[in-house]
Amino acid sequence: MSSRGDVLTGKFIFVLMLLVLFGSDARLLAEQQDANNKKDFFEMSIEELMEVPIVVSASRLPTRLQYLSAPVTVITAEDIHYSGLTTIPEILQFSPGVDVRRLDRQRYIVGVRGLFGIYSDRTLVLIDGRAVTIPIYGTTHWENLPVLMEDIERIEIVRGPVGASWGANAFTGAINIITKKPNQCLGGLVSTTVNEFGDTFTHLRYGHTQGQWSWKVSAGYEDVEDSDAAGAGKYTSGVPALNTLMGFDSFKARDWGRFWKFDTQAEYRVNEQTRWSFGAAHSSGQEGDFEFIGVYPRRDILTEYTRMFGRLDHQFDEDTSAYIQWFGNYLDNHRRVITDRTTHLQNDLEAQINFKPADNHTASVGGNVRWDRISAHNNSSTNEFMFDRGEYNEYWTGLFLIDRWAVTERFTLEGQLRLDHYSATTTDWSNRFTALYALDEQQNHVVRASFARAFRSPTVAVRRGSSSYLQAPVVGGLFVTQPHAGNTLDNEGTYSFEAGYTGRLAENLSLNVDTYYQRMERLIGVRSVTDPATTVTTSTFNNVNGADSWGAETSLAWQYKTVKISAWYAYNDLVTDEFAQITRSMSPSQHKAGLNSRWYLDKDWTFNTNYVFQNGKRMYATVVKDLSSFNRLDLTLSRKFAEGKGELIVGVSDVLNETTDPVTDTGYLTALETPGRMFFIRLQLRF
């Protein structure tokens, strides 16, 4: 078996060989393929040409950043590129109000304004507005998403409830990953990254346009070594009393992963008014497993995840446009640590029409129908999370209405209203009302006030699943996890009051301030009752109680000639109604701060820094789990060559080596130390 050093040396030499091979020919390639590499600027809107941030996730309508009905942070393709990062959660942590913690080398927990955890879908995750979160457990399998980093056009992070636009589970916020359209990535791309631990991330892409067709094909392979191989990997136990029973002392880090990813999209422009677009993406992953409620089967996790869509866009006239879209997601997951095999088939049909019902009004009306088919194949092992027998179907229908009314040149009102019916739970509604007022004629200073309501639907797992085994004593007696009796969990509900300011203080200086108070009710967690006669503790999923959340996020961005700097601070607090109330998730870090900068040193050299601080927090669950404070600083230096067709990035993430501490998520009794500081190199060629 090769050592870690051998693996690293081999992979590094591979990158150098690529550099020699392609570097010498890159100029020639660049010249030959220059025509293919041109973007079709004529397909872009004027805002896109100006690179004015346009956001769709706050209200389903393309809207300029200053006039949004909810606070949104945009991570651009350039931010992603120069960060050198290889996973989506890692780039998310450098944005205000976003909590990101790493569980191991594959898995992250991510949330906006808190209540985040691997089984907490209170932050809705979307790709191009299409659902990503798996409704069975409420999990986003970040590592399995069939989207490659260089294919991301931007990520929109909406803070606050936006259920009125997107339906259930946009409870504390939403993260919408917008991918590049085929005509935004014409020509070829070869990119490979290798780091000091021997992880490799390779991405190939080709995009082309011919006549009315444009298409792109992306393929990638990601190979991540485990924490042991990366010099960390030490387990810690949250419940020392269980160590022997769990076989804790024999645990080995198995957080490695190998992923094949494919993504293809095509567009057919029928005429100036009508466009078809199609896409299919697939990821095939194999990972080592992990401990869950004391179970550690040491069997690899196999995940096949396919996403497809078809969409028809039509512009009826200058003011009226519409689309109809189908998307399908198919997940086949062998995760013995939870259940033997779970499959999830999701079909969704949705439509939206945008029109002007009257002068100064812009409206959107739409809805969707969704069918989820779920099956869990239990193999009767006692170490499994059990579902109801057989396959079953659940349905969701939603209707929304959004109206934006420019009352005067400086005063705008926006109302959003949405009604959703779930076959397995209940009918519920969401809204968002916003008033925007420009303080000056040039509209450089805009204030916002909003009220929003949203809900979260209980996941399938807490409605229909149960753990099939007894656990050893935790607090005085046996611990049994059971489903809620009668399948009658209510939706979680929330409402929020928000106020914000977006201002252009000077030519190159902008300031955002957003404040909020959010009330959450009927939060689903675990309620434990101990029978004094038997000393058996029975825990059930329940609508336990509520919580209050409040805070503020502020960011200051400065751009002058060749320097871009943004600094931000977020205060996010959350207090549950009951002390030590179990919400199956984590509260936000109260204090978060960041500083991101980019220095275009000359035409070819770029220096990028990303810094984030998150303070520690005490979490109360079955056992007390503390989150530690950390500072993280990432540095990259990029150099372009061959007329910008080639690029080499060298970087180091977590320079301060402060992100190594284990994080114990809900449902876990152990946690794993992960490696922190990491040097890497990336070679990228475009042709």
Place this chain on the structure above:
Amino acid sequence: MFLASALFVILTIPKARADSTTSREYQLKAAFLYNFIMFIDWPEEKTSDCNGPIIIGVIGNDPFGDAFEPVKNKKVKGNNVVIERFKGLEELKESSEKGFQQHPQIEAIRKCHVLFVCSSEKKWIREIINLLEGDGILTVGDIEGFLEAGGTINFVMEDKKVRFEINVTAVKRAKLKIRSQLLRLAKRVVEEKSSDGEKS
């Protein structure tokens, strides 16, 4: 060792050469000109022929190269878009036997909907603007002082990004209507005062 090797490689890569083909800047500006059409309403006499093309003219030393190639197959507001290129004003004057205002190219320029005034025409901006006054033409340039000389829209570069500024008085003078959405995106909106100076 890893970092040292990487730095060695990055430092020894040959330096990039200057761009040789139509620059990205003018590809972008071409797309802006095309986009402007959607935000402008021309006077009736300019749009009387419903099926007629929308003409984008370029006067002077054309920096666009083949940047307008993709426009060939496109329509805006149901009309084809045609690109026409014209000699510089000085050359037109020199080649005119009679008064240059009767030069066929001047007649053709008057039919344009959008006219990009190239930087080679810097000396003649006022004359070109005065010549076309009242013809319902959106004049666009990328020359310092273009708006002050009476031009309608001027491109400026800001951190490698194309921005534009608008002279709303010139818009009115050209009998054009400009949508507020475009005004909002402008880096600077200039309104000429009746006698002296401007406010922005």
